[in-house]
Amino acid sequence: MPETAADGRKAAPGTDHSPREALKLLAQAAAPERRGLVKGLGWLVVAAALEAIGPILGKHFIDVHVLPRQFDLAAMALLLGAMLLSGWAASLLRYAQLRRMASVARRSVLRLREQVYAHVLAQPMAFFDRSISGQLLSRITNDTDAVNNLYRQVLFVMLDSSIVVLGALAAMAWLDWRLMLIVVALVPASSGIIWLYQRASSEPVQRARALRADLNAQMAESMAGMAMLQSAGASQRFAARYEAANQAQLQARVLELRANAWLLRPALDLLNVLLIVTVIYGFGLREVSGIEVGLLYAFLAYIARVVEPLIQITMQFSQLQQALVAASRVRALLQEPAEPRSQRADLRVTQGAIRFEHLQFSYKPGQPVLHDLDLEVAPGSFVGIAGHTGSGKSTLLALLLRFYQPQQGRILVDGQALEQLPDEAFHAALGLVPQEPYLIAGTVRENIRMGRAMSDDRIEAAARDARAHDFLMALPNGYDSRLGDGGLAVSTGQKQLIALARALAGDPRILLLDEATANIDSATESQVGDALRALHGRVTVIAIAHRLSTLRDADQIVVLNHGRLAERGTHDALMRIDGGLYQRLVQLQALEE
């Protein structure tokens, strides 16, 4: 079988930055609110029509009453009143609709962010191997924020402005279509201006954006590696590097704003003047008798209604492009295939028997990490895994945890294919104490419970089993002490005991320990050993340990060497293999100690 990516599935689709992708994302996120949007758009059209009526009424006022000196007060008051009313009504209507659209956008982005986060959580581990966590974070927070911008741009600026322009053009056509055509003919000049502006501003815009991402990445990197950074005395160097990037970003922003101020605004104002001059000139060409000041007034009023929205659209152009790119990135992320869910809801783990059959796995094609591995683990037994660094021990657990799919061979649990177990049954059956225990910001109790439905008694029993109870009771607030970010700091060994309690609280059939005793003292280690012995016969335990004393009681110890099964047997049996790998590992450790 040809080797593919580590998860055995096709690589992620390339990021397609086409605006179509971005618009699809918008449509998708706003789909539940389609009715509200359509209604809003309908009312925006009405508002534009009301707004377009104003200059027509004004024209009537001038041409029928003011110029011929026909001072019919009642009719004039009616006209003025209608002008004011239509203006007010248009403004109120637009305001209400834009507010409606803003809340549609807010809700859509909220939904989108939840969807993206849930989708990321459902990704196979191979996805996280090839993703940079800072970038992922930025997809979920910054890019979805940018999508909010996109809604604003598309809904408010583009749609609203286009509706206003169309309304003004329609009114002009109704008044005099030839003059309207003159105006329309000049509108492409604005495209030229946009083009010029883009050329001048796109480089600084891109640079500012890249530098901002760089600033975020620098920040995340230094937070994660703070201990290293301070111990290496690199704080000042990092601060200087950050300052340099910050300054460069500011300069790029200034350039962008300058292009805006020096090029875009004056050019659009010039266009405005050009339009007015052309229309006045167009009046001269008309074969009409008498002065039509009202018509001229109406046209000038409409030109403002055409040019202003165009200015709005162009001013937002660079932001629009950024938002489009962000949205298409979010969409690409959403298109990453999620971990497939099993359809076999009937499967359960009852015994905890495990069989690895001809297991072959590589993270990268052509670099196998596990070779044709066969192993049988009896239910309720204790299996230790030993081997030098990089021999594939954690990888074996990762496959059992379904983080990755083997390229060849299979894993059976109680005779059932591992990948076919439904998620709930799989998670209920497996407990893991990872190499680097992870605490959530919350109380000890919450850390052990991890959102599962279980009583306080159960939590305490699990903590006792994990030999964590005594030190937890010694904390200022016992089980209610806060841990994690902003809470109490506990040692790595104590974290491991909490992680063990967390795993045991779920009452698993299979317990996986990845260097769970690496950071605890010998006294506690022997207590944890007692805890593991107590599980014997009930829970299948697979433990990776560099500290081989942890494995002394194991029913069998599996020694891996460069991803191959090198030796297998009890501690005593393995110690009897003269010059054997396990024997050497034990001797080396004895020497170290």
Ligand SMILES: Nc1ncnc2c1ncn2[C@@H]1O[C@H](COP(=O)(O)OP(=O)(O)OP(=O)(O)O)[C@@H](O)[C@H]1O
């Ligand atoms: N996520 C990954 N992506 C690519 N290669 C990986 C990944 N994780 C591990 N490897 C590689 O696979 C090999 C086996 O690593 P693994 O972590 O399974 O070894 P280990 O025996 O658990 O080592 P240690 O005792 O140091 O924890 C190593 O060569 C390692 O570089």
